[in-house]
Amino acid sequence: MLSIKDLHVSVEGKDILKGLNLEVKPGEVHAIMGPNGSGKSTMAHILAGRDGYELIKGSILYQDQDLFDLSVEERAQRGIFLAMQYPVELPGVNNMTFLKESMNSIRRVNGQDELDAVAFMKLVKEKAALVELPEKLLKRDVNSGFSGGEKKRNEILQMALLEPKLGILDETDSGLDIDALRVVANGVNALRSPQRSMIVVTHYQRLLDYIKPDVVHVLANGRIVRSGGHSLALELEEKGYGWILEEDAA
Amino acid sequence: MSATTETIEQLIDHGYVAGFVTNIDAETFEPGLDEDVIRRISLIKREPEWMTQLRIQAYQDWLNMVPPDWAHLKIPAIDFQTISYYSAPKKKGDGPKSLDEIDPEILDTYNKLGIPLEEQKALAGIAVDAVFDSVSVATTFREKLSEAGVIFCSMSEALQEHPDLVRKYFASVVPHKDNFFAALNAAVFSDGTFVYIPPNVRCPMELSTYFRINESNTGQFERTLIIADEGSYVSYLEGCTAPQRDENQLHAAVVELVALGDATIKYSTVQNWYPGDEQGRGGIYNFVTKRGDCRGDRAHISWTQVETGSAITWKYPSCILRGNDSVGEFYSVAVTKGLQQADTGTKMIHMGRNTRSTVVSKGISAGKAHNTYRGLVRIARRAEHARNHTQCDSLLIGDRCGAHTYPYIEVKNPSADVEHEATTSKISEDQLFYCQQRGLDEEAAISMIVNGFCKEVLKELPMEFAVEARKLLNVTLEGAVG
Numbered sequence: 174m175l176s177i178k179d180l181h182v183s184v185e186g187k188d189i190l191k192g193l194n195l196e197v198k199p200g201e202v203h204a205i206m207g208p209n210g211s212g213k214s215t216m217a218h219i220l221a222g223r224d225g226y227e228l229i230k231g232s233i234l235y236q237d238q239d240l241f242d243l244s245v246e247e248r249a250q251r252g253i254f255l256a257m258q259y260p261v262e263l264p265g266v267n268n269m270t271f272l273k274e275s276m277n278s279i280r281r282v283n284g285q286d287e288l289d290a291v292a293f294m295k296l297v298k299e300k301a302a303l304v305e306l307p308e309k310l311l312k313r314d315v316n317s318g319f320s321g322g323e324k325k326r327n328e329i330l331q332m333a334l335l336e337p338k339l340g341i342l343d344e345t346d347s348g349l350d351i352d353a354l355r356v357v358a359n360g361v362n363a364l365r366s367p368q369r370s371m372i373v374v375t376h377y378q379r380l381l382d383y384i385k386p387d388v389v390h391v392l393a394n395g396r397i398v399r400s401g402g403h404s405l406a407l408e409l410e411e412k413g414y415g416w417i418l419e420e421d422a423a
Numbered sequence: 424m425s426a427t428t429e430t431i432e433q434l435i436d437h438g439y440v441a442g443f444v445t446n447i448d449a450e451t452f453e454p455g456l457d458e459d460v461i462r463r464i465s466l467i468k469r470e471p472e473w474m475t476q477l478r479i480q481a482y483q484d485w486l487n488m489v490p491p492d493w494a495h496l497k498i499p500a501i502d503f504q505t506i507s508y509y510s511a512p513k514k515k516g517d518g519p520k521s522l523d524e525i526d527p528e529i530l531d532t533y534n535k536l537g538i539p540l541e542e543q544k545a546l547a548g549i550a551v552d553a554v555f556d557s558v559s560v561a562t563t564f565r566e567k568l569s570e571a572g573v574i575f576c577s578m579s580e581a582l583q584e585h586p587d588l589v590r591k592y593f594a595s596v597v598p599h600k601d602n603f604f605a606a607l608n609a610a611v612f613s614d615g616t617f618v619y620i621p622p623n624v625r626c627p628m629e630l631s632t633y634f635r636i637n638e639s640n641t642g643q644f645e646r647t648l649i650i651a652d653e654g655s656y657v658s659y660l661e662g663c664t665a666p667q668r669d670e671n672q673l674h675a676a677v678v679e680l681v682a683l684g685d686a687t688i689k690y691s692t693v694q695n696w697y698p699g700d701e702q703g704r705g706g707i708y709n710f711v712t713k714r715g716d717c718r719g720d721r722a723h724i725s726w727t728q729v730e731t732g733s734a735i736t737w738k739y740p741s742c743i744l745r746g747n748d749s750v751g752e753f754y755s756v757a758v759t760k761g762l763q764q765a766d767t768g769t770k771m772i773h774m775g776r777n778t779r780s781t782v783v784s785k786g787i788s789a790g791k792a793h794n795t796y797r798g799l800v801r802i803a804r805r806a807e808h809a810r811n812h813t814q815c816d817s818l819l820i821g822d823r824c825g826a827h828t829y830p831y832i833e834v835k836n837p838s839a840d841v842e843h844e845a846t847t848s849k850i851s852e853d854q855l856f857y858c859q860q861r862g863l864d865e866e867a868a869i870s871m872i873v874n875g876f877c878k879e880v881l882k883e884l885p886m887e888f889a890v891e892a893r894k895l896l897n898v899t900l901e902g903a904v905g
Contacts, residue, residue, distance in 0.1 A: 221860050224852065245859040254860075261857045265875025274871065275861035282862070314875065331861065 174199050174370045175220075175339060180231035181395075182212075182219060189215045191395035193231070197339070200367040204381055204406065205374045207392035208414045213374045214258060216392070217343040220372075221255040222248050235339070250282040252338030256328040256345050263315035268327070271315045272297060276334055300333040304360040322353035329360035340364065340371045346380040358383030378410040391417055441664030441695060445532045445637050449556065451510040454640060456503055458482060461610055464509050468579050468613075471586055474593075481599035481609035488603045494737055494766035495795040495827050499671075501708070506673060508611045510556040510638040529555055536664060537891075538633045549660070550575060552616045552632045554645055559614045564628060571627050573657075574619040578646050581617035588619055592650050596679035596716045596743070604675040604710040604737075608644045612677070615645035620655035620686070629885055631660035634674075636696075636707070642673035649679070651686035653719060658689040660888055663696055664732070669705045671734060672697075676711045684719025684746060689727070691884050692740075693892050696732035703762035706734025713740035717749035717775075725752040726769065727883040729892045734763060739797065741770035744778035744809075751780040754880040758896065759792030759824070768798035768829075773809035773839070782813040785877050788824035795827040802839040809836065815845040818876050820869065870897045 175197040182190040189212045197203055205213050219226055220233070222245035233240040235253065243251065263271065277287040288296065301308060304326045316324050325345050332340050342361065346354055361371065361384050373384060381389070381403065389405040390397045393414065398421040399405065409417075452460060461482055465475040490498070512526055525540075533540050533553055540553055540561045550564035552575065559577030568575045574585060581589050599609035616632040636643045651657050663674075674696060682688050690713075699706025709732075715724035726740040736759075742751025753769035771780035786794040800811045817826035830843050850872050858868035873896055874881070881889050 221856075223856055245856065246862055246864050249860050249862040257857065257860075259853075261851070261853045263854060263857070263872060263875060265878040266871055267875075271858075271861075271871070274867070275858075275863060278864075278867065279862040335861070 174201075174236065176232075176234040178232045178234075180219075180233065181229035182215060182231075183227045183229055184215070184225065188229075189226075189395055190219075193392070193396055195390070195397060197370045197372065199370055200365075201388065202365065202371045202373065202384065202386045204384075204386035204389045205372060205392050206376070206378070206389060206406065206409060208418075209376075211392045212395045213392050214343055217255060217341050217372070217374050220248075220339075220341055221245065221253060246278075249335075250279050254332050254335055254337035254340045256325075256332055256340070256342045258344040258347060260316050260324040260328055262317045262319075264317050266315045268313055268315045269297065269311045272311075272331065272334055275331070279335060297330075297334065300330055303333055303363055304329045305356045306330050321348040322350065325349060325353065325357055326360070329357055333360060333364060336364075336369075338369060340369065342371065342373045342375075344374055344376060346375050346377060354380060355383060378406040381406045393418055393421060441536060441697070443535065445528050448513040448526075449510050449638055450513055451638055451641065452507045454505050454507045456506070456508055456611065460508055464611060464613055467509070468582065470582055473590065474582060477594065477599070478610050481606050482611075484600055485603065485606035485610055488606055490603045491737075494797070495793065495829070496735055496737060496764050496766050498708070498735060501673060503607075505640070507638070507641045508644070509613055510641040511558040511613075512555060525561060532635065532637070533633065536633070536635070538662070549629045549631055552577060552630075554614055554616070554632060554634045554643075556636060556638050556641055556643065559616070568626070568628065571624055572621040573624065573626050574617065575630055576617055578612070578615040578617050578648065581648075585617070585619070588650070589617065589648070592648055592679070592681055594679070596681060596714050597677050597712050602712060605677055605712045608646060608675050608677045608712070611642075612644045612646040615647045615676070616649075617647075618649040618657065618659065620651045620657045622652040623654040624652075625655065626657040629658050629660055631662065634661070634663040636672060636674065640670065640672075642675065644674075645676050647676070647678040648681075649688060649690070650681045651683065651688045653683045654685040656687045658885060659691070660885060661690070661692045661694075662891075663694055671699075671705060672707050674707050674709050674711070674733075676713075678711070678713040678740075680715035680724055682715065682717050682719065682722035682724050682749075685721045686719065687723040687725075688715060689725045690715070690740070691888055692726075692728040692730070693884075693888055693895065694728065694730045694732055694736070695895055698732045698761065698763050699734040701761050703734070706763075707732065709733035709736045709738065711738040713738060714743065714770075715741070715751070716743045717746045717751065717778075719749075720746040720775070721748045722746045723750040725750075725754075725883070727754040727880065728756070728767075729880070729884070729895065730755070730757040730765060730767060731895050733765075736763075736765040736767055738767050739769055741772065742780060743772045743774065744780065744806075745774045746778075747775040748777045749775055750778070753780075753782045753784070754883045755784045756787070756877045756880045756892075756896075757785070757794055758787045758789075759794045760789040761792060762790070763792045765793070766795040766797055768796045770799040771801070771811055773800075773802045773806040773811070776805070776807045776809075778806055778809045780811045782811070782815070783879050784813075784815045785880055786815075786817045786826055787820065787873060787876070788817070788826050789820035791823045793825040793827065795829065797829040797831075799831040799833070800841055800843075802834045802836050802841065804835040806836050806839065808838045808840075810840045811842065813843045815843070816876070817845075817847040818873065819847065819849045866897075
């Protein structure tokens with residue numbers, strides 16, 4: 174699915190990623206943890222194709238294709254989805270319209286028929302129920318005046334509609350209370366399938382209590398310094414990151 | 424030119440699809456302006472003496488006026504002697520107009536623009552007056568309208584058939600001395616649309632005028648007069664396009680609306696004059712005076728405009744709220760890109776008690792364009808409990824364009840309630856990235872954000888026009904980013 178090799182990336186002359194390696198197979202859920210400023214969000218942005226990052230060296234293959242050959246929308250059209258840490262507001266753009274346009278533009282590229290209004294409405298209501306997003310928010314402008322939790326649920330709703338092959342969650346749990354966290358996690362779990370991979374970027378282990386990842390990685394100083402099972406996340410929760418950084422430096 | 428070259432050139436030219444030229448025989452005056460030219464126009468139109476005199480007086484006054492220079496516009500000096508003031512397609516016969524007598528090329532032109540003049544092909548519920556260069560070439564659905572007592576015809580015909588109505592209202596809202604361009608228009612206007620809705624009649628169709636400039640070196644100076652008698656209602660639409668030419672062309676129109684007691688006039692414009700090319704060559708100079716007079720109590724005038732074309736736009740559709748409890752509205756989207764300049768807005772003059780006005784202006788600038796909102800809200804001494812709400816938003820695309828806001832507020836009555844809100848925003852990289860990450864390409868993303876920004880105004884347009892306006896916004900902004 175995804176293969177990142179020896180990735181070096183800088184932002185405004187500052188090295189952020191310094192030799193990142195990551196292999197994600199179909200169906201796997203990987204958690205990326207790590208201290209602030211370790212490069213977690215940079216990695217998520219790079220995968221989605223955000224501007225402003227300089228590739229120094231390294232490669233990313235997505236479904237055996239060089240990811241850097243694809244534009245942001247081409248990546249999205251081929252199944253990469255990024256649930257953003259700070260979803261933007263689009264004043265005046267109706268949420269339902271946005272979801273429909275987004276979904277249909279992806280379907281068009283992939284040679285599928287566009288969904289008509291009735292079929293779309295049925296689908297979107299079904300998925301909104303899954304993430305417990307009140308239907309009235311579908312009629313509002315995209316993310317405008319949504320609470321933090323509503324914005325994150327709207328992100329998961331989009332993921333559920335677009336059914337990506339690779340879903341990336343960039344600190345989706347930040348700022349969520351425990352109920353919202355559970356709802357988001359349920360949404361993610363419902364999307365798990367043998368064909369779909371996910372990368373869950375998070376600060377805290379508590380999200381991982383709900384989303385049981387196959388692999389947990391610790392990203393520090395721009396590299397993955399340790400990988401393990403769910404138990405690694407629990408160990409981090411207990412001991413913090415200091416001991417890993419020390420071992421890595423040694 | 425080969426078909427392929429033509430296609431490519433059309434693609435390069437930001438998709439200004441209305442830029443073609445119609446080849447027809449036209450009777451066009453030599454360029455130049457003097458009293459003789461004005462008398463000739465008046466003679467061709469077989470006008471009554473009072474109108475000829477009014478034109479001459481306007482011309483004399485115009486000679487002593489200077490073009491306005493207060494707008495935030497760079498206007499090159501215009502040589503008024505290089506413009507031809509009259510151009511009309513040659514008619515086959517001299518009798519009453521019917522579609523058979525119109526040059527098929529002209530019918531074809533309107534078909535290409537999506538405005539079929541054959542009634543059986545026309546959009547349901549819309550009657551059209553088609554103005555081609557200086558004259559009205561056809562007016563559809565006149566018989567159906569006359570059954571309801573509605574008069575819908577060209578200004579030339581109105582002068583022949585309803586001279587008393589014209590004389591009573593003509594220049595009563597925009598006197599010829601109002602401004603430089605209004606004076607010029609009064610002197611040389613060649614045609615336009617006349618509408619009269621009798622008391623307590625709800626006009627059974629949308630009325631519209633489609634303005635087309637075709638000849639080179641000509642100016643278009645049309646005059647529209649709409650009178651809604653007591654308790655009547657009319658919705659009127661106006662569209663305009665012109666061929667792509669390297670020289671600038673002048674469009675100086677005057678629109679007067681009169682709403683008597685309890686009458687409502689809804690006036691919508693989709694303005695798509697040729698904006699000029701990327702280097703700023705060519706394009707229409709659009710200097711227009713539009714004003715409505717709520718002459719009776721509870722009268723209601725609503726202006727909605729979508730301005731996407733013209734090299735320079737200078738227009739301020741205004742409302743005089745004379746009657747008590749009368750209402751004025753102004754909804755505007757103005758898009759400028761390339762080197763276009765727009766200075767547009769409104770004047771709301773509150774004179775009656777409990778008068779209300781609403782102003783919603785959305786300016787969008789891209790490229791190196793400048794977009795200015797200029798508005799006046801005046802509450803007169805006697806206007807007890809007048810209210811105004813103004814909302815003025817600017818959206819910038821790219822970092823070389825400009826948005827400017829000049830609100831003027833004059834309040835002479837302490838019971839007034841006047842609000843002004845303004846915002847300026849940019850389409851942010853975050854918004855674009857977000858949309859693109861959801862599979863939309865950049866242009867679809869911008870179009871979605873821009874349409875969202877304009878939503879409050881577009882919803883005021885009659886439905887067929889709203890669809891057209893949305894398409895136009897998409898085409899206009901193609902290639903605006905980068």
